[in-house]
């Protein structure tokens with residue numbers, strides 16, 4: 001990965017630059033954040049021409065280590081007003097790596113009346129008029145495949161992003177060509193949309209930029225790592241069979257499953273939306289459904305799934321825990337068919353299911369539609385699709401919707417909706433929501449696996465503080481967080497496999513230090529963008545209103561939260 | 568003493584096969600004064616397979632002392648969703 005591609009949408013210029021020395025040992029999130037820090041005025045408007053989007057595979061991107069080709073995208077977020085990185089599995093990181101692209105920077109803003117897409121293959125890079133503009137991601141992706149064949153990888157946004165909705169994400173295609181692997185958080189789809197870019201088509205045919213410093217050693221160590229992944233109960237058994245939805249039984253048991261706009265932490269229908277039930281439904285229905293599925297080539301965990309209707313036809317893939325928590329229990333909906341349908345609608349519109357689940361939850365709480373009414377929820381998404389005034393409000397996410405509807409129970413941190421862990425039930429994650437430069441983000445430092453009482457406020461700051469750099473390590477190497485239960489305690493092995501890939505000698509400790517440095521870069525960006533420790537907190541309803549059953553409130557003291565970003 | 572045990576997903580398969588009912592529920596006889604850890608050992612489970620323990624609806628630790636009639640739920644670990 002020896003070049004950085006810069007696409008200026010104002011001028012239409014596309015240039016290739018060598019990778020500057022300071023970027024060589026950065027990848028994924030660390031790289032996108034460093035480039036934004038170096039190139040952006042942190043106070044710029046997120047939807048203005050001064051904001052940029054940076055796409056980057058991680059340091060291990062394109063390698064055959066399992067689960068190592070996640071794609072990161074960074075930009076200033078219209079939701080948090082701070083630096084943002086969102087990442088996903090899928091095929092784009094592998095394609096960029098094959099094309100030798102370490103980072104792809106999208107800057108400026110098109111003045112053309114039509115939107116465009118970027119086409120990249122090993123010989124050319126071109127902006128082309130997007131006749132797919134306005135289409136949902138499923139039909140847009142289909143047309144692109146018809147034109148370029150099924151070997152290309154696509155990065156694209158839906159109508160939500162094109163209209164600049166703050167709840168819009170950016171998706172990329174999975175191994176079978178579904179445009180369903182979302183870099184969902186932070187509203188970065190809107191940033192891409194207002195720039196006038198609908199899609200990026202990566203055609204890696206004939207491109208062979210991936211090389212190994214020591215392929216044989218890589219292969220040997222890889223064997224050992226695969227064995228560790230297979231023998232670990234989390235990565236070898238729970239994720240492959242039940243996937244992320246298995247989390248629902250756990251969060252429900254500790255009173256942390258968002259229910260009816262975060263007004264309860266357990267849901268009476270939890271056992272109809274959890275991993276075991278999903279497994280049961282998929283296996284009894286047969287047809288196109290699959291209980292285990294890889295989102296990227298070479299993943300040995302295969303945590304993903306394909307959800308089929310009772311006629312065996314695919315409804316959506318994957319159906320993940322976050323969507324189940326936010327569009328299921330959080331809406332009082334206890335039926336997987338309904339959740340899958342809402343998931344598909346959000347995907348097609350290019351919207352983050354976490355943000356939209358929280359948004360509809362707030363709308364239900366304010367009496368706009370009743371809890372539990374999946375048809376009414378689908379009608380709200382139809383408003384978004386039609387771009388009605390109500391649809392525009394909803395499309396801007398939970399905070400805007402809550403304000404318009406007069407809610408004082410808006411589950412956001414730094415303007416971004418909370419994922420499917422109530423911070424009163426898992427307080428360590430509450431610390432992460434409050435203090436991560438990313439806003440409310442479960443992937444920025446999840447403490448769920450720690451063997452502590454998750455409602456005891458005392459150990460939580462320390463847990464979150466240690467978890468945040470671990471997430472940064474995974475996000476920077478392009479690793480899926482789900483291999484971390486097996487490999488996270490073996491950073492030296494990860495460092496070594498990186499050395500065999502790149503030739504760069506680093507230690508596990510170096511990886512940790514680099515991660516802390518990258519977090520500091522993000523914090524400094526946010527400080528310059530005007531975010532302050534005053535925003536390192538959770539909404540007052542979560543510190544004031546006890547959850548029923550557990551009686552828990554979020555009571556990690558503010559001084560403790562502040563300390564995390566002081567050092 | 569007799570306790571009520573509920574196992575979830577992969578633990579149901581590991582321990583439950585032929586013993587637990589479809590819901591993963593089984594009655595378990597334990598020596599008085601047993602802890603959750605003793606229970607885990609009596610099930611033949613490796614401790615790393617247990618990521619979350621709930622006793623009578625509340626999160627508990629391996630050292631928790633069990634009493635007659637307690638209701639215990641065991642979950643394998645997960646790291647995020």
Ligand code: SF4
Nearest residue numbers: 067295299301303480
């Ligand atoms: S574990 Fe799941 S999310 Fe991670 S790379 Fe594999 S299929 Fe994708």
